[in-house]
Amino acid sequence: MAQRAKPKRRRQSQSSLRQRKPKPCYFCKEKIDYIDYKDVALLRNYMSDRAKIRARRVTGNCTQHQRKVARAIRNAREMALLPYIKR
Numbered sequence: 001m002a003q004r005a006k007p008k009r010r011r012q013s014q015s016s017l018r019q020r021k022p023k024p025c026y027f028c029k030e031k032i033d034y035i036d037y038k039d040v041a042l043l044r045n046y047m048s049d050r051a052k053i054r055a056r057r058v059t060g061n062c063t064q065h066q067r068k069v070a071r072a073i074r075n076a077r078e079m080a081l082l083p084y085i086k087r
Contacts, residue, residue, distance in 0.1 A: 022060060023060030024060070025060060025061050025062040025065050026060070026061065026065075027061065027062075027065040027068075028062055028065065034068075035065070035068045035069055035071075035072045036072065037071075037072040037073075037075035037076040037079065037081070038076070038081065039072075040076060040081050040082060043069070043072055043073050043076055043082060044082070045059075046059055046061075046069050046073065047073065047082070049086065050085070050086050051082070051083045051084065051085050051086040053069075053070050053073055
């Protein structure tokens with residue numbers, strides 16, 4: 001019975017191993033502490049095309065502001081300003 005050869009793994013180059021600088025949080029940079037649920041235009045930037053809340057690593061928000069954005073999006077959905085799902 002013949003044995004299959006294992007595929008060789010490629011080594012990653014030094015440049016791909018380097019960590020990227022995280023984006024600065026928009027709300028920290030602009031010194032915004034309250035995120036209004038009625039500001040639909042701002043909140044849409046933090047939602048995917050399927051109306052899901054984008055992750056913190058995608059948006060570049062800090063932990064505190066990501067939590068506030070998520071809470072504002074949930075409030076806006078409850079008030080029917082933003083959709084729960086997009087069809």
